[in-house]
Amino acid sequence: MDNKLKLDLLRTMLEIRKAELQLAILYKHGEVPCAAHLYEGEEAIAAGVCANLNDKDCITSTHRGHGHCIAKGMDVKKMIAEVCARKTGCCSGKGGTMHMFAPEKGVMGTIGIVGGGMPIATGIGLALKMQKTDNVAVSFFGEGASNNGTFHESLNLASLWKLPVIYVCENNGFATSVSAARSTSVKDISIRALGYNMPGVTVDGNKVDEVYAAAKEAVERARAGEGPTLIECKTYRLRGHFEGDDCLYRTKEETEIAKQLRNPETYWKNCLIIEGVLTEEEYQQMEAEVDAKIAEAVEFALNSPKPEGEDAMTLYHTPLF
Amino acid sequence: MAARKIRFVEALREGMRQEMERDERVFVIGEGVGPHGSCFKQTDGFVAQFGDDRSKDTPISEMAISGCGVGAAMMGMRPIVDLMWIDFMTLATDQICNQAAKLNYMSDGQVKVPVVYRASSGASMSNSAQHSGSFYSWFANIPGLTVVVPSTPYDAKGLIVSAIREESPVLYFEHKRLLNTKGEVPEEEYTVPIGVADIKKEGTDITVVATGVEVKYTLDACKKFLDKEGISVEVVDPRTIWPYDKETILNSVKKTGKLLVVDEGFRVCGFASEIVAMVCEEGMEYLKQAPEQYNTVHTTIPFAPAMEDYVFPNPAKIADRIRKMVAK
Ligand SMILES: Cc1ncc(C[n+]2csc(CCOP(=O)(O)OP(=O)(O)O)c2C)c(N)n1
Numbered sequence: 118m119d120n121k122l123k124l125d126l127l128r129t130m131l132e133i134r135k136a137e138l139q140l141a142i143l144y145k146h147g148e149v150p151c152a153a154h155l156y157e158g159e160e161a162i163a164a165g166v167c168a169n170l171n172d173k174d175c176i177t178s179t180h181r182g183h184g185h186c187i188a189k190g191m192d193v194k195k196m197i198a199e200v201c202a203r204k205t206g207c208c209s210g211k212g213g214t215m216h217m218f219a220p221e222k223g224v225m226g227t228i229g230i231v232g233g234g235m236p237i238a239t240g241i242g243l244a245l246k247m248q249k250t251d252n253v254a255v256s257f258f259g260e261g262a263s264n265n266g267t268f269h270e271s272l273n274l275a276s277l278w279k280l281p282v283i284y285v286c287e288n289n290g291f292a293t294s295v296s297a298a299r300s301t302s303v304k305d306i307s308i309r310a311l312g313y314n315m316p317g318v319t320v321d322g323n324k325v326d327e328v329y330a331a332a333k334e335a336v337e338r339a340r341a342g343e344g345p346t347l348i349e350c351k352t353y354r355l356r357g358h359f360e361g362d363d364c365l366y367r368t369k370e371e372t373e374i375a376k377q378l379r380n381p382e383t384y385w386k387n388c389l390i391i392e393g394v395l396t397e398e399e400y401q402q403m404e405a406e407v408d409a410k411i412a413e414a415v416e417f418a419l420n421s422p423k424p425e426g427e428d429a430m431t432l433y434h435t436p437l438f
Numbered sequence: 439m440a441a442r443k444i445r446f447v448e449a450l451r452e453g454m455r456q457e458m459e460r461d462e463r464v465f466v467i468g469e470g471v472g473p474h475g476s477c478f479k480q481t482d483g484f485v486a487q488f489g490d491d492r493s494k495d496t497p498i499s500e501m502a503i504s505g506c507g508v509g510a511a512m513m514g515m516r517p518i519v520d521l522m523w524i525d526f527m528t529l530a531t532d533q534i535c536n537q538a539a540k541l542n543y544m545s546d547g548q549v550k551v552p553v554v555y556r557a558s559s560g561a562s563m564s565n566s567a568q569h570s571g572s573f574y575s576w577f578a579n580i581p582g583l584t585v586v587v588p589s590t591p592y593d594a595k596g597l598i599v600s601a602i603r604e605e606s607p608v609l610y611f612e613h614k615r616l617l618n619t620k621g622e623v624p625e626e627e628y629t630v631p632i633g634v635a636d637i638k639k640e641g642t643d644i645t646v647v648a649t650g651v652e653v654k655y656t657l658d659a660c661k662k663f664l665d666k667e668g669i670s671v672e673v674v675d676p677r678t679i680w681p682y683d684k685e686t687i688l689n690s691v692k693k694t695g696k697l698l699v700v701d702e703g704f705r706v707c708g709f710a711s712e713i714v715a716m717v718c719e720e721g722m723e724y725l726k727q728a729p730e731q732y733n734t735v736h737t738t739i740p741f742a743p744a745m746e747d748y749v750f751p752n753p754a755k756i757a758d759r760i761r762k763m764v765a766k
Contacts, residue, residue: 150564150743202564202742213566213741229568230525231498264497265529292498294474300497366474426748429740 118329120394124403126168126325127389130160130382131407133184136193139415140183140200144360148201148419153214156184158323158355161381162287163188165328166255166348169336175223175241176255177234180215181287182227185257190222194414203421210424211432225254231292232265234258235284239271242280242345253281253339260349261292263306272313272347281339283332284347287322289354294366310347322350323379326388353379441622447478449591449623450612453598454481454518456627458488461516464602465492467503468520468556477522478558478617504530504555508538511553516602524559524611525571538607539582553608554601559587560613560651560702561734561750566741572650572702572734575709577609578680584608584632585679589653591621593677596630604632613651613702635683637690641672643764644696646756647687647713648673652700658753659760669764679709687713688721695726696763700756705733727766732759 137155144153156163159181167176167188178185186196191207199206200214207217215229225241228234238256245252262268263286275282286306290297303309310317316335320327328350335346353375357364364372389395395403444452458464465488466481472495475482484493496503500521507519521527527534538551561570578585586601586608588594594612601608638653639660648656653675660671674690676682691697697717699710710731717729735749 151566151741152563199741208741210742210745211567211738211740213564215569216567216741229566230528232529233568261498264499266499266501267529292469293477294470295472295495295497299472299495424740424742424745426744428742429735429737429745429748433735433737 118326122168123389123394126164126329127382127385128403128407129164129168129188130325130385131404132193132411133160133163133187134382135407135411136187136197136414137183139411140197141360143201143415149214150202151214152359152361153200154181154359155356156181158375158379158381159287159289159352160184161325161328161385162285162322162350162352163257165325166283166285166332168329169332170223170253170255172222173250173252174255175225175238175252176257177225177238177241178227178257179231179234179259179262180227180229181259182217183214186217186219186224186227189224191217191219191224193411194417195219197414198418198421201418202423203418204424204428205417205421209428232258232262232267235262235267235271238282239275239280242275242282243278245281251340253283253336255283255285257285257287259292260286260288260297260301260306261295263309264301272310272315272345275345276313276315279342279344281342282345283335283339284345285332286347286349287352288349289352291354291358291367293358296366305349307347307349315345315347317347317349319349319351322352323381323384325381325385442625443620444591444623445617446591446594446612446619446621447480447617449595450598451480451482452623453595454602455484455487457599457602458484458492460627463514464516464518465494466518466520467494467496467506469496469498469522471495471520476520478614480520500526500529501533504533505537507553507555508533508541508551511551512541512549516552518554518556518602521555521557523569523571524557524573525569527555527557530555534577534583534607534609535580539580542606543582550605551607552605554610555607556610556612558614558617559611560615561739561746562614564741564743564746567738570739573704574609574611574679575703575707578709582606584681586610586632586677587650587679588612588677589616589650589675591619591623593630593636595623596628597632597677599627600629600632603629608632611650615651616654619654630677632678633681633683635674635676635686637672637686638675639671639673641670642694643670644698644760645672645674645687645690645694646698646700646760647676648700649676649679649709650702652702652751655751655753656700656756659757662753663757664760669760671760682713684716684720688717688724691717691721692724695724697725697729698732698759698763699729700732700751702734702751704736705731706736708733727763730759730763732756
């Protein structure tokens with residue numbers, strides 16, 4: 118990793134976290150019409166994986182998808198505007214927090230149905246292979262989704278056909294109120310790769326360097342036509358499942374400890390300071406720049422017009438009724 | 439003694455709880471139905487009262503858990519499978535439509551599948567494209583399935599009890615916008631029969647057959663606007679989408695001569711079209727004018743509130759449709 122990349126990773130993670138924190142405030146102020154699922158604490162995964170991708174590589178994401186969109190290059194203004202249901206959002210206010218797209222950047226959709234993105238990414242991988250490109254598809258999903266048939270069917274197929282797909286499982290310990298221990302037959306999701314004859318690895322999802330390295334290897338294999346990989350990133354969901362979740366299914370202490378132990382920005386910032394790549398002053402400068410960028414995006418969203426009712430009809434499926 | 443008023447979700451919970459107390463074969467499985475007590479607290483307190491095994495958390499495995507409902511029901515259990523939101527039932531359709539619905543017939547009656555599938559449905563609060571479904575009519579299209587859509591706390595309790603006691607698969611849909619509405623509900627157990635409509639309001643100018651939340655919206659339209667304008671609406675709530683109560687609907691149309699069907703599901707090949715077709719076939723002589731349907735606009739559900747409002751029926755828009763029909 119060169120120094121520029123190291124600093125870019127930190128900046129991307131900061132952008133994601135700050136955007137999410139702003140969205141939490143906007144939600145409280147009634148600017149986000151639907152309870153959003155925020156990504157705070159999991160930033161290193163989106164940043165570390167997407168740093169290996171170019172605009173022609175594609176991703177599918179989930180209900181918790183804001184971070185993936187930012188890391189994959191979606192204009193953060195359009196992301197925040199969409200979550201705030203504005204006309205200037207990435208889907209003109211039609212899609213919303215759970216359904217965001219930016220095909221020109223390879224964001225082929227954040228999907229609200231759990232597990233729904235994996236078969237799509239598999240199909241994208243099939244097309245990329247048939248089109249004889251060396252591009253890859255990445256599907257982000259939670260450990261909860263790995264209990265769905267879509268996961269198992271997708272992995273088998275991608276392995277059988279040696280598709281250029283990387284399955285990135287964000288194991289944050291919970292699927293809504295249900296802990297992984299209560300719902301999942303294995304401790305490490307990566308072991309499931311064995312059953313589909315593909316490489317599977319587990320990394321610390323709070324360490325962006327580990328995520329980056331695992332993704333780099335997987336992406337190189339995929340580009341070389343050697344097929345799919347399953348990467349499990351262990352992490353922790355610092356916020357509720359959605360904004361407003363009472364979180365009665367876990368203790369406050371547990372979450373407090375996780376907040377201290379598992380801050381991916383602090384970890385990486387400290388690494389860079391120890392390595393001499395970054396000074397505290399430079400960090401403050403970077404943080405101020407990110408704050409300004411996010412503040413500008415929020416202002417853009419709030420100053421944007423809201424769609425009118427009739428705008429619902431611009432892609433009306435049938436003019437009959 | 440003033441009758442007790444409770445919320446829809448409490449009535450539903452009480453119905454399930456009383457059945458679980460009465461019959462130990464009854465149990466609930468689904469994502470989050472365990473200690474957390476479900477998405478909208480439908481199973482709150484069940485683990486404490488009945489233990490982990492009778493209100494059992496599951497993985498996000500819709501196909502497997504709906505199939506568990508089939509298998510357990512065949513073996514004499516009375517499973518209630520909570521699929522959370524109707525939108526996720528799309529992943530369970532093989533087990534519901536090809537298996538649960540058909541095994542009794544295929545086996546010439548040798549096996550029974552007394553399973554209940556429950557899910558919340560409908561539009562609310564910008565839940566957008568993949569979390570706002572009302573496609574219960576799909577299931578009514580499959581022989582072997584019963585489809586229940588209660589609109590009041592009273593019906594919610596009586597119908598869940600009937601659903602659990604039914605000898606064949608029943609799909610039960612609770613509209614998200616109804617869960618907190620209040621109404622009179624007796625404490626003791628009772629049933630509301632499947633296939634029997636309820637006249638929620640008597641009237642003489644027009645029959646409105648409405649389902650689920652649209653029953654409430656139509657009654658709201660009367661209270662807010664139409665009563666004052668002297669328009670007398672008869673509101674018929676079929677309560678079950680299939681089998682539906684032909685007789686009550688036809689008798690009402692016979693009285694009023696006009697029919698509007700209001701349903702949050704889409705129009706094409708939906709419940710509203712079925713009712714209009716049935717009335718045209720069997721009650722043409724009662725009709726003074728062409729019957730009409732009022733549904734959600736036939737489009738994917740948008741996110742932004744203004745667009746969301748635009749595509750769904752609401753009391754003001756229902757009142758408008760009724761006024762126009764009555765004026766003809
Ligand atoms: C098919 C389907 N089933 C259930 C849900 C409801 N639901 C939304 S998010 C979620 C939990 C997802 O857990 P996981 O995949 O681990 O992702 P996380 O929320 O932890 O990021 C559930 C059950 C859904 N959206 N789609």
